[in-house]
Amino acid sequence: MADPAAPPQATATAVPPAFITDLTETGEIDWTDRKVKLFDMSFLGKRFGTNKDFPANGINKDLAQRLVRAQTALYALAYQDKVDDLAAAGQPAPAALTEAEFRVWCWTGQQPGDVNQVAQVDLHVGIKDKKNPNSKHASGSALDINVFANPYMPVRDGSGTLGGEIHSSPKDAAKKPIFDAPTLRKLHEDKLWRPAMVIFDRASMLYEGVPADLHPDLNGANAADMYKRFRTASYCIESYFRFAFNPVRSKINPLQKTFAEFKTEILNELSDGFIDPKAVHIDGTPLVPAISGPNPDPTLQAFYDQIVADYAFFKMPIVSGSVVIGADGSVSLPGNAQRDPCNAVFNVRQEVFMEMVKIQKLRWGGTMFGKDSGDTMHFDLNGHFIDGEQVPFKKT
Numbered sequence: 239m240a241d242p243a244a245p246p247q248a249t250a251t252a253v254p255p256a257f258i259t260d261l262t263e264t265g266e267i268d269w270t271d272r273k274v275k276l277f278d279m280s281f282l283g284k285r286f287g288t289n290k291d292f293p294a295n296g297i298n299k300d301l302a303q304r305l306v307r308a309q310t311a312l313y314a315l316a317y318q319d320k321v322d323d324l325a326a327a328g329q330p331a332p333a334a335l336t337e338a339e340f341r342v343w344c345w346t347g348q349q350p351g352d353v354n355q356v357a358q359v360d361l362h363v364g365i366k367d368k369k370n371p372n373s374k375h376a377s378g379s380a381l382d383i384n385v386f387a388n389p390y391m392p393v394r395d396g397s398g399t400l401g402g403e404i405h406s407s408p409k410d411a412a413k414k415p416i417f418d419a420p421t422l423r424k425l426h427e428d429k430l431w432r433p434a435m436v437i438f439d440r441a442s443m444l445y446e447g448v449p450a451d452l453h454p455d456l457n458g459a460n461a462a463d464m465y466k467r468f469r470t471a472s473y474c475i476e477s478y479f480r481f482a483f484n485p486v487r488s489k490i491n492p493l494q495k496t497f498a499e500f501k502t503e504i505l506n507e508l509s510d511g512f513i514d515p516k517a518v519h520i521d522g523t524p525l526v527p528a529i530s531g532p533n534p535d536p537t538l539q540a541f542y543d544q545i546v547a548d549y550a551f552f553k554m555p556i557v558s559g560s561v562v563i564g565a566d567g568s569v570s571l572p573g574n575a576q577r578d579p580c581n582a583v584f585n586v587r588q589e590v591f592m593e594m595v596k597i598q599k600l601r602w603g604g605t606m607f608g609k610d611s612g613d614t615m616h617f618d619l620n621g622h623f624i625d626g627e628q629v630p631f632k633k634t
């Protein structure tokens with residue numbers, strides 16, 4: 239692969255079609271004491287969903303214009319790919335890509351689907367958070383993409399400090415939070431973030447021989463490094479869970495593989511050289527010698543059982559919605575549909591990420607929120623913008 243810091247430049251002249259450049263004004267919303275016009279658009283071949291709390295949907299013009307610039311560059315890359323493919327078959331350059339072709343290109347290689355299943359990628363989320371006007375979403379200055387495959391997950395800085403999404407404390411009879419902020423944070427560390435990091439590390443050691451590197455980073459110039467670290471961790475965790483489970487949307491039943499299937503797959507990966515010599519078993523001892531010997535089954539059975547337990551747990555640190563915290567400090571999943579650990583935690587194509595973060599200088603929630611980063615679906619203007627100007631947030 240070429241240097242990911244420098245996206246390849248297209249050489250064919252690709253005039254971007256209307257679906258790349260057109261914005262559709264959907265109406266106006268109130269934000270603090272201001273009015274903001276919102277726009278829907280096709281971005282990466284997908285549109286914005288609606289939100290019942292707002293009369294209009296989409297994003298503000300400042301963000302929309304940056305997305306147009308990002309996907310104009312992406313379109314040129316996608317067009318060049320098609321030109322090259324056709325040239326290899328002795329055919330002339332196409333007039334243009336269709337929106338559907340561009341959509342497939344943008345989501346190729348990403349979960350939850352393969353190129354034939356891009357319809358499974360969610361509509362983008364733009365305007366939301368009516369009750370929290372300081373959210374960048376509330377002024378149309380943020381978007382979430384492919385939300386079901388890009389969770390708000392835990393992160394860990396170089397000194398081991400954990401962070402991530404903070405869920406609400408349960409309330410007492412007087413509607414006062416039962417846990418103060420430090421207690422609530424500690425609860426997240428102990429019950430969600432640290433156990434999730436143990437799983438990230440187990441999966442990362444299995445393939446890479448090093449713990450997962452999921453540290454926050456405010457500097458968008460490091461976009462290539464951010465992408466590589468999070469995508470590597472995501473691939474590792476995806477492969478780890480897929481040893482014992484089929485992805486939910488594959489519609490393969492039963493989802494859980496048998497021990498015999500697991501054993502065949504992991505021993506195949508071992509003999510193919512994919513399992514790192516530094517991989518560790520669940521008790522911290524070296525994994526490879528234990529499963530390379532004449533009697534691998536006890537070790538393999540324990541490893542399989544651990545993946546099964548980890549799969550059930552891992553839905554909580556990548557929750558869709560909010561983890562339910564009990565008055566006794568227990569944590570559980572809410573009742574809505576939950577993410578599939580087999581789809582891992584970061585599913586954005588590299589060229590798309592580089593255009594958004596490095597070139598258009600959007601802030602990525604995955605690393606650029608400070609210590610509570612991990613919001614891999616989220617990109618914003620790092621401020622509230624109206625008509626080309628940054629507007630300070632004012633409580634009304």
Ligand SMILES: [Zn+2]
Binds near residue numbers: 617
């Ligand atoms: Zn967001």
